[in-house]
Amino acid sequence: MSRRIVRTGFQLAALTTIAFLVVFFLDNRYRVLPQSVHSHLPLHHEGLVITDITIQTCSSLNPLSKCMLDQKIWHRVEKDLYLGSGWVSKAYVHIKRKREEELTNEDKVVVDVRTGKLDPAMGEKAQASEKWESRPAGVWIKRSLKRHASDSKKAVTAVDVLYGTDAVEPRPGWELVKNGALHLETGNDSKDPHLSVRRGPPAKLEKPIPKIRKDGKYKIMQISDLHLSTGVGVCREPEPKGANGGHCDADPRTLDFVERLLDDEKPDLVVLSGDQVNGGTAPDVQSALFKIIGPLAERKIPYAAIFGNHDDEGTLSRTVQMGLYESLPYSLSEAGPNTIEGVGNYFVEVQAHSSKHSALTLYFLDTHSYSPDEAHYRGYDWIKPNQINWFKTTAEGLKDAHSHYTLKHLNMAFIHIPLPEYGHPENERVGNWTEPITAPIFNTHFKDALVEYDVKTVSCGHDHVNEYCSLSKDNSTGEPEIWMCYAGGSGFGGYGGYNNYIRRLRVFEIDTNQARVVTWKRLEYGDLARRVDEQIVVDSGRVIPLQRANQE
Known part of the structure; x- marks a missing residue:
């Protein structure tokens, strides 16, 4: 995420009969979208x-x-x-x-x-x-x-x-x-x-099959808002400012952080939850995108990606980028059905260790970009009714298969732009709410659909320095419904200038034997060995309140 992008016009300099068009997309933290260029993928013909x-x-x-x-x-x-x-x-x-x-x-x-x-x-x-x-x-x-x-x-x-x-x-x-x-x-x-x-010919890749480990656990690392550029990029508001003698190249520092924690946490799956690419500083999106795929492929870590509002501000559309994701090693990413709005509406089944039954279902939905109706709903776009219908139909259709799993089946969801319910001030929270949330003003009540179909946690990105989990409760009974979490921004190519913010990412560990979900954050600088704000969000298959999580 970043602040709203405002088009400031164009400069035209005719040196001969050719015109040069440079379009600047600026937010209140300064970002420029370079001149649009051809960036088609190479043609691969066997033979x-x-x-x-x-x-x-x-x-x-x-x-x-x-x-x-x-x-x-x-x-x-x-x-x-x-x-x-x-x-x-x-x-x-x-x-x-x-x-x-x-x-x-x-x-x-x-x-x-x-x-x-x-x-x-x-x-x-x-x-x-x-x-x-x-x-x-x-x-x-x-x-x-x-x-x-x-x-x-x-x-x-x-x-x-x-x-x-x-x-x-x-x-x-x-x-x-x-x-x-x-x-x-x-x-x-x-x-x-x-x-x-x-x-040789194009490699024929087999999509990995995610499975719970022998110990019954499964670890997901959520990396959000990398804001990678073409080239090393420029750091925005790095903390601490004096690190590395004051020198800071955005992407090398971001990727060094991510790679250290990949090696430390050893996740079974990485979720790239949007704004992997900083469209304004990535005139070649492919080069920027490959920089995060490289470390994952090298470590043979499966990953699933969704888009943020900046990914397609460069030279490749969401459709083309998703095609690229689908062609890369260890990718679980999918474009999803073309009959509904958005690119990247799909789900991933994680199989039990000793069978092919699903122990965990992960839903991914495209939250789009900017409002299509600025006159009435300024800001950001919203999950559309046909996406919600797709989610409901899919979840309903999976119920029978999930019922054959002998333990408690769990569901989670990942999006980029937060839901409006993230901003309810009365919700109990773990972590920091540092900037105003930039959820869509128009509410299609996707949160209610998640609760209806037993999704226990949903996690987003977008607001870089918000990194809390918020507990939504049923209005009539007061019972916990769903934990709504932020990953926190991880990339130095995106803003981070609030309250001495340290870049971070979020980890979820699922224990299928206990039907338990634990989450924590890891920081780029400081005590990297420490899990920050570790909490239990689901236990015995039930969403648990903040008090019980702290007691644990």
């Missing part, structure tokens, strides 16, 4: 091999220049290497490719790619048939004749571009080209573009 790679540079000032080579021969990777920041130049990677069965004996296929100013063969014992060939922007390619390499595992089959000195490549079969970024013309704002290449 294709790359036969040549080059870089085509052209003038941004010439309206007739399309930076496009002969389309009958070359395929362009649709990412400007300058990401729209080169006011004088644009540049694109172009590749030649052929189906393997169409290769002739004279065709060469690319078997290796490097970057650098010097010939990589210097100091190597290269075979005469495998000399390095120079291409623009410091690209070097090694090619072999078809009879040597067309059917080998060395043949390059796809090329992509990722950006930033901290670029990460989590896709199986892909690797970043060695020796760093491309060498573009000086005088432009370099985004450190890196080539990434794939060998």
Whole structure:
């Protein structure tokens, strides 16, 4: 979350017949959305091999220049290497490719790619048939004749571009080209573009099957509001201010924090609950997104993602981003039905340790972004009636299957924008309520649907420095209904400037033997070994009041 984004207009500077449009999206804590650029995902065709790679540079000032080579021969990777920041130049990677069965004996296929100013063969014992060939922007390619390499595992089959000195490549079969970024013309704002290449066909991924551990427990780490950028990003309001000698790059510090706690907590599942990407500082969303997927894939941790209001303010829509999530290793994320509003309405079943029966159901819903009716309901959008109907129908349909589980089945839910009921001041709370909640003004009463279908906890993100759990009770009986929690903001690319806020994340541990849910928070700085505000929210399958949780 961040404050409301206000469009402040545009600047138009016509140097020739071409116009440059720069749209600034600003909130009261300053964030800028860079110029929109092409950022399509690479095309992956099985059976294709790359036969040549080059870089085509052209003038941004010439309206007739399309930076496009002969389309009958070359395929362009649709990412400007300058990401729209080169006011004088644009540049694109172009590749030649052929189906393997169409290769002739004279065709060469690319078997290796490097970057650098010097010939990589210097100091190597290269075979005469495998000399390095120079291409623009410091690209070097090694090619072999078809009879040597067309059917080998060395043949390059796809090329992509990722950006930033901290670029990460989590896709199986892909690797970043060695020796760093491309060498573009000086005088432009370099985004450190890196080539990434794939060998072999696209990996066929199997979705992981979440299961309760042998000890009957299951741990979920909720990471919210990472606000990752293309490149290292700029820290906003870091605490403590003097850490690291006062130097703070947002994404490296954020990811160092997250990785330390992944190794410490060893979660069975990570929930990415929105604003993984800071759209205003991520002109290449893919590069930003990969930075959190990399550590999870490396540790083989399954994850489920939903969107916040900033994820799709960059160059990729929610639909495209969810398609990307679905294609990545260890992802449980789903677009959900296209017959209801939003992208990312789905559920995940966690199986019992010793059977295929569901012990725990996790619901994920898209809370959208900004109000579609500012005249009457200023602020943020709301969960729509057809989403609520989908949730009810789904939960009703799962009842019979859940009844076969021999212990008490549990339900939880995750969203990004909080529900209006989070702001009821009379609710008992554990944790800090530091800023006004920015829930939608229009209430579709999704909280009541959650209670009706036995969801014991719901947890959100969005308000970075709110990190409490609030207990909702039945109005007529006073009995506890549901705990509504915040994760707290974890990313240094998002705001955090209230009450010396320390970035944090939330952990839920489910004990299926006791039908118990315990939650706590972990901080980025200070006593990392300590669980903050640890409390029992569900015991023996029942939502329990604050007093009982404290007594425990």
